[in-house]
Amino acid sequence: MPYDFDLFVIGGGSGGTRLSRISAGHGARVGVAEERFWGGTCVNVGCVPKKLMVQAAEYGNWAEDSRGFGWDIQKGAHDWTAFIAAKDREIDRLQGIYAAMLGKAGAKTFDAHATFIDPHTLDVGGEHVTAANIVIATGSTPHKADIPGADLAGITDDLFYLPKRPQRLVIVGGGYSAVEFAGIFAGLGSEVHLVYRQPWPLRGFDQDLREALAEAMAAGSIHLHPGVSPTHIRASGADGQGRHVTLSDGAEIEADFIVLTTGRVPNLNGLNLAASGVALNAAGAVAVDNGSRTNVGHIYAIGDVTDRLNLTPVAIAEGHALADTLFGGLPREASLENVPTAVFSDPPLATVGLTEEEAAKQGPMDIYVSRFTPMRHTLTKRAGRKALLKLVVDQKTQKVLGAHMLGEDAAEIMQGLGIAVRMGATKQDFDRTIGIHPTAAEEFVTMRTRTRVAGAADTGE
Numbered sequence: 001m002p003y004d005f006d007l008f009v010i011g012g013g014s015g016g017t018r019l020s021r022i023s024a025g026h027g028a029r030v031g032v033a034e035e036r037f038w039g040g041t042c043v044n045v046g047c048v049p050k051k052l053m054v055q056a057a058e059y060g061n062w063a064e065d066s067r068g069f070g071w072d073i074q075k076g077a078h079d080w081t082a083f084i085a086a087k088d089r090e091i092d093r094l095q096g097i098y099a100a101m102l103g104k105a106g107a108k109t110f111d112a113h114a115t116f117i118d119p120h121t122l123d124v125g126g127e128h129v130t131a132a133n134i135v136i137a138t139g140s141t142p143h144k145a146d147i148p149g150a151d152l153a154g155i156t157d158d159l160f161y162l163p164k165r166p167q168r169l170v171i172v173g174g175g176y177s178a179v180e181f182a183g184i185f186a187g188l189g190s191e192v193h194l195v196y197r198q199p200w201p202l203r204g205f206d207q208d209l210r211e212a213l214a215e216a217m218a219a220g221s222i223h224l225h226p227g228v229s230p231t232h233i234r235a236s237g238a239d240g241q242g243r244h245v246t247l248s249d250g251a252e253i254e255a256d257f258i259v260l261t262t263g264r265v266p267n268l269n270g271l272n273l274a275a276s277g278v279a280l281n282a283a284g285a286v287a288v289d290n291g292s293r294t295n296v297g298h299i300y301a302i303g304d305v306t307d308r309l310n311l312t313p314v315a316i317a318e319g320h321a322l323a324d325t326l327f328g329g330l331p332r333e334a335s336l337e338n339v340p341t342a343v344f345s346d347p348p349l350a351t352v353g354l355t356e357e358e359a360a361k362q363g364p365m366d367i368y369v370s371r372f373t374p375m376r377h378t379l380t381k382r383a384g385r386k387a388l389l390k391l392v393v394d395q396k397t398q399k400v401l402g403a404h405m406l407g408e409d410a411a412e413i414m415q416g417l418g419i420a421v422r423m424g425a426t427k428q429d430f431d432r433t434i435g436i437h438p439t440a441a442e443e444f445v446t447m448r449t450r451t452r453v454a455g456a457a458d459t460g461e
């Protein structure tokens with residue numbers, strides 16, 4: 001029996017949109033369902049509005065910085081309502097572009113929830129559709145830590161729509177989103193408390209970066225509470241609208257808003273996955289191989305729902321590779337090695353390749369670290385602006401296995417270094433490259449003196 005579609009994609013986010021568009025371009029008959037917002041997390045409650053908020057926060061500090069250069073710019077007040085309205089207009093515009101792009105490519109769009117009826121049939125907003133291939137691209141949803149009173153706390157999504165900027169904000173978590181929103185709200189003028197279980201934020205990142213970020217955040221105006229968890233959240237204030245948070249070290253914080261930025265889980269809500277026969281892995285994500293194939297021959301999964309590397313460019317790469325494989329006659333897999341990533345904290349940090357801790361397990365590594373005050377801040381005198389640049393170099397091959405940076409423009413700088421590391425550049429290649437002067441980035445090609453050796457000594461065996 002012929003199927004209604006060659007491909008049906010569940011989820012119109014970063015991965016699903018790219019997959020649908022490219023597959024339709026290859027001539028496939030494509031259907032795609034999106035239940036909430038076209039463009040998914042990244043466009044609506046992730047990368048894009050987050051970056052606009054980061055940029056909003058930067059202006060306040062720049063106004064103050066400019067005094068070091070002789071300007072007399074008064075910081076003034078920030079109009080939260082006007083900013084959120086401007087942000088929402090831009091997000092609405094992007095949503096429209098995403099939906100239109102799919103239509104233009106020839107994919108049939110459904111503004112509806114999709115759920116499995118059997119391995120080839122879906123209920124899409126009440127309509128039954130069949131497809132030869134089905135791709136689960138449903139992303140992830142915020143996970144609220146199980147803390148007494150958690151129902152009084154918000155989730156990351158809420159921070160994009162708050163009617164008023166909280167004067168006092170408690171952020172629980174030490175991951176990407178927690179440190180990013182700490183910088184945003186502190187920059188906009190809120191009193192921010194960052195509460196996290198580890199001694200430093202950003203577990204899994206290079207230790208030097210983690211320590212330098214914590215130092216910078218504390219030197220700014222963020223109140224850090226490392227190594228603790230909230231034990232209780234209760235309503236406070238005459239109208240019950242305030243929030244009182246008790247921490248495991250006994251500290252008590254009074255706030256206007258508390259957000260549990262405690263991670264995300266694969267989104268399988270209402271998918272009726274059991275009817276598809278698709279298996280999950282031990283972590284509760286859809287289990288896939290490197291080609292995004294599930295255990296069911298014609299069903300695939302891409303992006304956050306597979307919980308591999310939960311980043312937009314990764315979901316896009318997986319979607320594009322799958323479209324080329326299924327319909328383009330170009331079978332290939334997206335490579336998840338040496339994926340550069342940035343955290344838009346204040347200051348931001350970015351990284352590609354191995355951390356010193358990971359690399360040291362492979363053998364002796366030459367470690368180069370440079371810490372300095374960027375030229376701009378020699379005049380602004382702003383606290384917590386020291387940059388940190390670091391290279392992790394395999395002692396045997398002299399290949400640069402990792403590059404890490406904390407400091408302004410780190411994300412912009414790391415994109416280019418990502419190419420070098422991916423190509424297997426050696427320290428000599430870096431040294432032979434002439435710097436661009438005066439920049440912070442030139443430090444990556446002028447680090448002549450090794451800071452230390454990490455990892456087991458080479459026994460020659």
Ligand SMILES: Cc1cc2nc3c(=O)[nH]c(=O)nc-3n(C[C@H](O)[C@H](O)[C@H](O)COP(=O)(O)OP(=O)(O)OC[C@H]3O[C@@H](n4cnc5c(N)ncnc54)[C@H](O)[C@@H]3O)c2cc1C
Nearest residue numbers: 011013014015035040041046047114139303304310311312
């Ligand atoms: C606060 C925040 C900031 C982030 N910042 C960055 C960043 O700066 N850079 C970066 O690279 N990554 C960032 N990310 C991560 C990035 O947003 C995700 O990795 C990316 O969106 C994953 O894409 P996806 O296609 O897997 O899922 P999504 O983009 O989440 O798309 C999934 C879509 O499926 C829809 N859906 C789910 N179930 C169904 C169903 N049954 N039927 C129909 N539709 C359904 C959902 O409504 C959603 O729109 C951020 C994430 C967050 C939360």
Ligand SMILES: NC(=O)c1ccc[n+]([C@@H]2O[C@H](COP(=O)([O-])OP(=O)(O)OC[C@H]3O[C@@H](n4cnc5c(N)ncnc54)[C@H](O)[C@@H]3O)[C@@H](O)[C@H]2O)c1
Nearest residue numbers: 145173174175176177178261262263264310311342343344
């Ligand atoms: N700039 C970017 O590229 C960017 C920005 C935001 C998010 N993301 C992606 O989205 C993913 C999710 O981000 P996220 O920040 O929501 O989650 P995360 O997984 O990065 O961090 C979750 C944090 O919550 C803490 N936590 C978990 N359970 C807890 C508990 N019970 N009590 C206290 N703390 C607890 C964890 O220790 C961790 O610090 C990231 O891993 C990343 O892949 C990327």
